Amino acid sequence: MFSYYLQLGMRSLRRNPILTALMVIGIGLGIAASMTTLTVMHLMGSDPIPWKSDKLHYVQLDNWSADNSYYDDGRPPDQVTYRDAVALMEAGKADKQSAMFKLSLPIQPENKELKPFRSLGRVAYTDFFGMFEPPFKYGGPWSHDQDAGHERVVVLGKDMNEKLFGGQDSVGRTVRMDDIDYTIVGVLDDWKLRSRYYDLTNGAFEDPDEFFMPFTAAIDLKQRSTGNNSCWKSSGDGWDAYLDSDCVWIQMWVQLDSPARLAEYKSFLDSYVNEQKKLGRFPRPLNNRLLDVNEWMADQEVVSRDVQVQTGLAFAFLVVCLVNTVGLLLAKFTRKSGEIGLRRALGASRREVFSQFLIESGVVGLSGGVLGLALTGLGLLAVRALYSEYKTVAHLDWTMIFVTVALAVVSSVLAGVYPTWRACRVQPAAQLKI
Amino acid sequence: MLKMTHLQKVYRTHLIETHALRDFSIHVREGEFVAVTGPSGSGKTTFLNIAGLLEEFSGGEFLLDGVNVSGLNDNARSKLRNEKIGFIFQSFNLIPDLNLFDNVDVPLRYRGFGAAERKKRIEESLTRVGLASRMKHYPSELSGGQQQRVAIARALAGSPRLLLADEPTGNLDSLMARGVLELLEEINRQGTTIVMVTHDPELAARAQRNVHVIDGQVTDFDEAPRLREVAAGNADRGSGAESGRAVGAMD
Numbered sequence: 203m204f205s206y207y208l209q210l211g212m213r214s215l216r217r218n219p220i221l222t223a224l225m226v227i228g229i230g231l232g233i234a235a236s237m238t239t240l241t242v243m244h245l246m247g248s249d250p251i252p253w254k255s256d257k258l259h260y261v262q263l264d265n266w267s268a269d270n271s272y273y274d275d276g277r278p279p280d281q282v283t284y285r286d287a288v289a290l291m292e293a294g295k296a297d298k299q300s301a302m303f304k305l306s307l308p309i310q311p312e313n314k315e316l317k318p319f320r321s322l323g324r325v326a327y328t329d330f331f332g333m334f335e336p337p338f339k340y341g342g343p344w345s346h347d348q349d350a351g352h353e354r355v356v357v358l359g360k361d362m363n364e365k366l367f368g369g370q371d372s373v374g375r376t377v378r379m380d381d382i383d384y385t386i387v388g389v390l391d392d393w394k395l396r397s398r399y400y401d402l403t404n405g406a407f408e409d410p411d412e413f414f415m416p417f418t419a420a421i422d423l424k425q426r427s428t429g430n431n432s433c434w435k436s437s438g439d440g441w442d443a444y445l446d447s448d449c450v451w452i453q454m455w456v457q458l459d460s461p462a463r464l465a466e467y468k469s470f471l472d473s474y475v476n477e478q479k480k481l482g483r484f485p486r487p488l489n490n491r492l493l494d495v496n497e498w499m500a501d502q503e504v505v506s507r508d509v510q511v512q513t514g515l516a517f518a519f520l521v522v523c524l525v526n527t528v529g530l531l532l533a534k535f536t537r538k539s540g541e542i543g544l545r546r547a548l549g550a551s552r553r554e555v556f557s558q559f560l561i562e563s564g565v566v567g568l569s570g571g572v573l574g575l576a577l578t579g580l581g582l583l584a585v586r587a588l589y590s591e592y593k594t595v596a597h598l599d600w601t602m603i604f605v606t607v608a609l610a611v612v613s614s615v616l617a618g619v620y621p622t623w624r625a626c627r628v629q630p631a632a633q634l635k636i
Numbered sequence: 637m638l639k640m641t642h643l644q645k646v647y648r649t650h651l652i653e654t655h656a657l658r659d660f661s662i663h664v665r666e667g668e669f670v671a672v673t674g675p676s677g678s679g680k681t682t683f684l685n686i687a688g689l690l691e692e693f694s695g696g697e698f699l700l701d702g703v704n705v706s707g708l709n710d711n712a713r714s715k716l717r718n719e720k721i722g723f724i725f726q727s728f729n730l731i732p733d734l735n736l737f738d739n740v741d742v743p744l745r746y747r748g749f750g751a752a753e754r755k756k757r758i759e760e761s762l763t764r765v766g767l768a769s770r771m772k773h774y775p776s777e778l779s780g781g782q783q784q785r786v787a788i789a790r791a792l793a794g795s796p797r798l799l800l801a802d803e804p805t806g807n808l809d810s811l812m813a814r815g816v817l818e819l820l821e822e823i824n825r826q827g828t829t830i831v832m833v834t835h836d837p838e839l840a841a842r843a844q845r846n847v848h849v850i851d852g853q854v855t856d857f858d859e860a861p862r863l864r865e866v867a868a869g870n871a872d873r874g875s876g877a878e879s880g881r882a883v884g885a886m887d
Contacts, residue, residue: 544731545746547717548717548723548742548743548746549714549719549743549794550714551714551746552710554746630690631690634723634725634729
């Protein structure tokens with residue numbers, strides 16, 4: 203009977219095109235508004251590296267002042283000091299590890315037709331590539347030896363390679379940055395990151411990094427982070443004092459391949475901080491944290507409260523559209539009282555009438571869902587045009603396409619329950635003069 | 637086929653009680669053609685609604701083909717209605733956006749027949765009423781008489797044992813009415829019990845038995861079945877005895 207009811211539902215839509223259009227447009231608009239915001243929220247908060255997000259951990263150590271915590275709620279600082287980062291790197295207790303920071307450098311192209319320009323990149327250890335797995339188009343990451351040798355090598359992002367070398371294989375060539383030549387060892391392919399989750403302290407939806415260079419080489423060249431830097435006491439004078447200070451400006455990630463390794467690393471961090479306490483540092487109680495990728499994204503509120511509120515409002519709008527649909531379905535089904543009475547007289551039970559009209563509501567929802575999908579596509583296009591920071595997340599994926607259509611059908615079926623129930627209550631005798 | 641004993645039907649509002657049927661008893665035997673007459677508001681329609689299981693009754697007993705319908709739930713009543721009863725309405729009640737084939741198909745869908753069986757039955761019933769060539773037409777493309785024939789085809793498609801008709805010729809001119817009546821008589825001759833509500837004495841006269849209802853009660857009935865008077869130009873088509881029908885008086 204399902205296909206029969208489906209046919210009847212389709213016929214019924216065609217019979218009252220204006221009423222149908224009103225319902226479909228209402229549902230389509232409500233669905234589009236809620237799905238546009240929900241898509242952005244879903245993709246903002248979705249796991250960026252699901253196959254290993256529970257293995258990658260962000261390191262936080264509480265080196266802050268004894269008098270004031272970094273956050274009011276007692277959470278430790280978002281970044282670590284240079285000396286702690288280097289100590290953790292040298293200890294090498296994790297399966298993979300990388301300290302890193304954001305760096306902006308002037309690029310001086312070989313091609314004299316190109317003017318020098320400033321570019322944002324990342325200073326890291328080679329394990330960065332093994333941990334976050336960016337795809338390489340040419341070459342590969344630099345080696346551990348090159349890290350240890352403080353070598354001036356670089357991995358270029360795809361766009362930077364496009365700009366400087368027309369997208370050709372540039373491995374082995376050099377690029378001049380801030381008057382220093384760096385040898386290119388690798389070029390990334392398209393790295394489709396929904397959020398730049400490895401550096402949330404500097405914005406989850408910033409432009410992708412255009413180059414990567416060894417941490418050791420950058421420190422040799424006294425390159426300061428162009429990202430966030432926080433100090434709770436003076437960093438002193440000069441570069442060495444800054445490196446030795448309690449200012450936090452470095453992000454520290456470790457890969458721990460098993461729960462046992464995680465426990466070991468936690469224990470190692472506690473021992474490390476306790477040792478530092480003996481040297482007069484870390485005046486606050488032990489407050490180390492190792493959050494995995496999703497925990498760290500939640501901690502940093504990657505899905506902002508604004509987006510959450512917008513999504514809530516959009517869903518409220520959907521409810522308004524559905525209430526409107528309830529009214530229109532009531533009108534539609536009331537007009538069909540005669541047919542309902544007739545079908546009852548011809549042998550349809552209440553349950554069969556209920557099924558028929560609920561499926562008809564579902565057909566309205568399906569049509570609204572298709573319209574809503576198209577409008578959601580337009581909505582996301584508008585989001586990308588208006589908010590460039592959301593351009594990586596304002597896209598429909600298969601999950602959201604499925605959710606859009608399912609939401610439309612389920613919500614319209616729910617909207618149809620009351621009108622359908624009313625339709626079932628029709629007394630056939632009252633509708634038919636037999 | 638249909639036996640009501642001391643049936644009561646009371647409509648209640650918070651202000652008044654209306655006794656639509658009171659102490660209403662009737663026994664229609666299998667194969668009979670019974671006409672129910674009476675003034676407007678006498679309870680004829682209520683009787684037909686209850687007989688068609690479209691309305692509940694307030695008291696008494698109702699046996700339909702030997703089944704006591706008092707305790708049946710909606711599903712069971714719908715099934716019984718679908719299997720045993722065919723309806724013919726004064727205003728035809730065809731679904732306008734379904735063609736003739738699909739209109740006749742409606743009760744068969746609820747019966748749960750397969751596609752081949754439904755097709756066979758639809759074609760047979762439309763052939764029987766002389767409209768097989770128009771099964772893809774829509775009701776609006778037919779005359780009133782033809783629409784009523786489609787309604788009869790729909791009623792017959794499920795091979796019901798009881799046909800309930802309310803003023804089946806009420807919306808038709810005399811020529812069309814005659815055609816429809818002849819069709820009903822033929823259906824009755826083939827064994828289907830017919831109960832027909834009518835205001836038309838001429839129409840009632842052609843039934844085997846007349847039941848007169850006033851104020852919700854049976855006030856007059858034929859004790860014995862009559863020879864059916866035949867429309868002009870037609871030969872006698874026999875009595876109940878001829879057609880092998882059991883005939884009897886009102887209880």
